[in-house]
Amino acid sequence: MHHKNPTIDWEVFDGFTLTFNLANMLMITIASLIVFLIAVISTRKLAMKPTGLQNFFEWIMDFVKGIVKSNMDWKTGGRFHVLGLTLFLYIAVSNFIGLPFSVVVDDYLWWKSPTADPVITLTLAVMVVALSHYYAIKMKGFKEYGKDYFRPMGFLFPLKIVEEFANTLTLGLRLYGNIFAGEILLGLLAGSLATGVGGHLAAVIPTLAWQGFSVFVGGIQAFIFTMLTMVYLAHKVNQDH
Amino acid sequence: MLANAFVLGASAGFNGGDILFQLIMFIILLALIKKFAWGPLMGMMQQREDHIASEIEAAEKSRIEANKLLEETRAELKASRQEAQGIIENAKKIGDNQKTEIIAAARAEAERLKESAKMEIEQQTEQAMAALREQVASLSVLIASKVIEKDLSAADQEKLINEYIQEAGEER
Structure with a gap:
């Protein structure tokens, strides 16, 4: 159940090669485009009394605002609102985009969730x-930022360093793992189990169930990613904690 | 920048291209959403917030105004009620005064009428007496002439006078 990736190499200069995964590029572009279209169509006709899609988008804005507000006060957190909104929408759309089908051409996997790639x-x-470090230095100054590595106790410094890497790894791999596992299982159900009439019939119910669950997982993972983003930002940015 | 370096499915190397692409796309998406969706919508939400706040303020203001008006109306009503009471009282007083005046005038008029009637009676009496006296005088002259004619005694004379007086009284 492992498909090859359609990659191309670009030798920028001697000894330094950038590898592009064309499937990833395609899916990133599509996901971004969908998010952008949702955002633009929702806010095309703005009114004091919101209707239809404007309501939906305002609900998402309020939802992300709630996530930000649960971690820091709005005066500090307001500047991260767009970031949270974009992250949430992009990751949610990316998670959902791989669910309905996947496209494999000549053993190369083209259509999938972009978030199913670590x-x-x-x-x-x-x-x-990186943003959390940047804002910490920008808002508290380099001295305070440096001191934070020795709080609350000096000997915790090594743990603090480890924490930064662990945060990064867990944040990225949690999302990847959930979505990748979901797609693998969907692929197995659709590809391996559904052979012959009996296999098809047997595959229908678990596929439906797993797809429903994947939608749920996709939403939850988008929420978790946004929430943790705000947690890390707040942790770095807050003056006293 | 070597065009022939693009080779499909060549290696399983480091996906630096994907990282760059994802980063750039995300930043572009962020900028676009901020420009086309977040900015206008935040503005609209802010506007709505302001609108609601101003509406609440206006409602509060008009409530206070209404209360003030009500208070004013109440005071006015009270004042006009008092005024009406005053007017009624005044009218009553004037009526009482007029009543006593009228009564007094009527009494005075009655008194005057009585007085004038009395005076008239007296006058009439006097007139009558005067007329009587005149008649008596003329009668006396008449009697005297008769007496002279008939040569009467004293007793007869008296008798005659009395007769005449009586006559005169009856005549009247």
Whole structure:
């Protein structure tokens, strides 16, 4: 059940090669496009009395606002609202996008969730952790930021260093694991079990159940990723904790 | 920048390209959402918040105004009621005064009428007496002439006078 990735190499200069996974690029673009379209269509006709999609989008905004507010006060957290909103929408859409089908051409996997690739999720995780460091230095100054590594006790410094890497890894791999496992199981149900009439019939119910569960997991994982992003940001940015 | 370096499915190397692509796409998406969705919607939500706040404020203000008006109306009503009471009282007083005045005037009028009637009676009496006296005088002259004619005794004379007086009294 392992498909090859359609990769291309780009030798930028001698000895340094960038490898692009075309499937990832395709799916990232599609997911981003869907998020962008949802956002634009929802806010195309803004009104004081919201209707239809505007209600939906305002609900998402409020939902993310709630996540931010549960971690820090709105004065500090307001600037992370867009980040949280984009993360939540992008990850949710990315998780859902691989559920209905997957496309395999010549043993190359083209259509899947972009979040079913550890490189993508770890990129997002590293970006979030890097942002948390950036905002910590920006808002508290380098001295306070450095001192935070020795709080509450000096000997915890090594643990604090480990914590940063652990946070990054768990943030990225949790998302990857959940989505990848979901897609693998869906692939197994659709590809291996559904052989012959009996196999097809037997595969219908578990596939339906697993797809429903995957939708749930996709939403939950998007929420968890956004929530943890805000937790890490708050942890770094807050003056006293 | 070697065009022939693009080879499909060449290696399982480090996916640096994906990382770059994901980062760039995410930043673009972030910027686009901020520009086209988040910004306008936040503005609208802020506007709505302001609108609601101002509406509440206006409602509060009009409530206070209404209370003030009610208070004013109440005071006015009280004042006008008092005024009406005053007017009624005044009218009553004036009526009483007029009543006593009218009564007094009527009494005075009655007194005057009585007085004038009395005076008239007296006058009439006097007139009558005067007329009587005149008649008596003329009768006396008449009697005297008769007496002279008939040569009467004293007793007869008296008798005659009395007769005449009586006559005169009856005549009247």
